[in-house]
Amino acid sequence: MSNTVDQTLDELKQALTDGDSNKTATLTRKSLDLGVEPLALIQNVIVPTLTQVGQDFQDFVIFLPELMASGDAAEKATAILEEALASSGQQMTSLGTVVIGTVENDVHDIGKNIVSTLVRAHGFKVVDLGRDVAPSVFLEAAQKEKADIVAMSSLMTTTRPSILSTINLFKEVELRNDYKFIIGGGSVTQVYADEVGADGFAPDAAAAVEVCKAILKK
């Protein structure tokens, strides 16, 4: 029995690494049928596998399409596990919910995609709003998703002001203190983060994961 479990989990790791969403879904269900706990699957299979995939991308052993495919496969697995938990009356215990997007008028989304894939891989629920995201869209999504963290990416000096506009909008509706704000991207520095009163900044995706973890511990 444990033999089949080990083998299934190995196959699941492989399917995630290969970015094969269908196979991942099948193997996730099979693992549940074999009695593996959903939370154990997340902590022992999905998180370490996706962390490795993220590292492989940073080393260019694989390229962006492969990274995104693994991210999609992981999302599929997580959705199945969420359902399983819900039907047994449990709550999906993610590390927290992150609403992320590239700010208004900014189309640069490569860095943001990497951050969102890696943060998701580390057990957060990530709602990716895409690029060119208006302040009001951040606000709406943060409320709807009951977000813990609002993460903004900005690559240009001309779009950086939108970070401040977004934070100000949250202030105006008196919701600023309900969320943590983290920011990043080429035009942003720690100094700027302090200036606009963001709660965190990270220079790269690996650091972004650490910031998310640290911020929610406080």
Place this chain on the structure above:
Amino acid sequence: MRMRHRARLVDVLNRAETGPIIEESDFERRLVTPTINRLIKQYDIKFDHKTIVPSDDDLADRLFQAGLDFASEVGLFCQSTSRRIVWSRQELVDGLRYCPSEAILGIGNDSVTVHARRPEDTIRVTVVGGAYGVPVPEHLFVPVMYSYAREPVVDVLENATLETVYGHPIKADSPWEVLGGWREAELSFQVLNRANRLGMCIGCVETSPTALGEISASSWGGFRPSDWHHVATISEFKTNYDLLEKVVHTARIGGAMETYYNPIFGGYVGGAEGVALALTAAPILLNQVNMAHTFGTRPDHPFLNCDTTPEILWALSLAFQALSRNTNILISSLAGPAGGPGTKTMLYELAAYTIATTVSGQSMIEASMSAGGRIPRHISRLDARLCGEIAHSVSGMKREQANELVQHLLNIYQPDLKTNPIGRPFEEVYDVDNVEPTSEWQGIYDDVCSELVHMGVPLGCNIR
């Protein structure tokens, strides 16, 4: 032959509204990536660490055919309509027959003529000096840009990016963007006056995030049709209405246009081979859609922020050979070293970059996006002097010899790329008042030039 190809403007706009519909993520992941991967195999395109500057003509010609295949199979995606702008292979070939094989940039005695070149060509390369996209505060804009304008080897200026306008952030898609564009024009003319080069061509409002900044500041009293109007492409192979609005406006003012495409290494097009193929296919499509004069590129290594890795240099060299052997496209390229002002790393990177791209047939060299192009004030015009001098001195050089030089330089600088060698800001390597480099920075520059001469770069031998 100059502009005969803008008659299809209405056809372009029409195709952006009637082409095949596709989701953007499907375009990238189901169309771009698999097509690139298939064509690389089919045409047997392979990266080789030992020949960063290849001299295999057959390989270059195969890459060109693969580029044409890609361009006709995939087309350009328009984000605003979620449609592909597509052309048959024959339409693309016809379009290439009528692309401009020369362009005049600037006015009168200050103008320069850009010519189509072939690999190992002796025709003069046009030199662009400036700091594309590097943020500078308003008070430094004139000294920084004047440092480039007074440099005799520089033919065309490329503006840096203003951090603020009258002290306020230049907010995209707002009145501030319009005001920012006008302020850039006003300051640029101060620069040309101070340098006594009033007709010099200026690369203008290229960092305008929407169409507003570019279109407003390129009207009466602002930037002139003879300036270099930039239209970007969204990586990979995408455009949108903001960019097409710039195309329409530039066409109607009879403006000189630079269009460019910056592929991401390791992104949807993959590694060295994919970048080479993308770099070949993009100008073929952009000639058809944007109808530009010159076609630029500045590929990016997303973690090192530069375009001087061996893989990217190889891709640039091979793609430029593919294009320059088979078309009259005026190729321009923008050096983006990881190193910044005050570092030897930057100078070595720029040398390798200029040698590899010039012998491969480019028409224009632009220097530079120093320190990766995103660190405020990390600019110094000695970058443009070096690239200009090298471009002229290696014109006519054999690709084999260029390859040896580039390999040698790579051995010196490659280990430093990972150390984030951004160097120092303008005001620390320059005397801002008289706009001269500090003796320390000038000394480093002179040392590297002597090293290059020892290596076999015939610097200074070919005054043009």
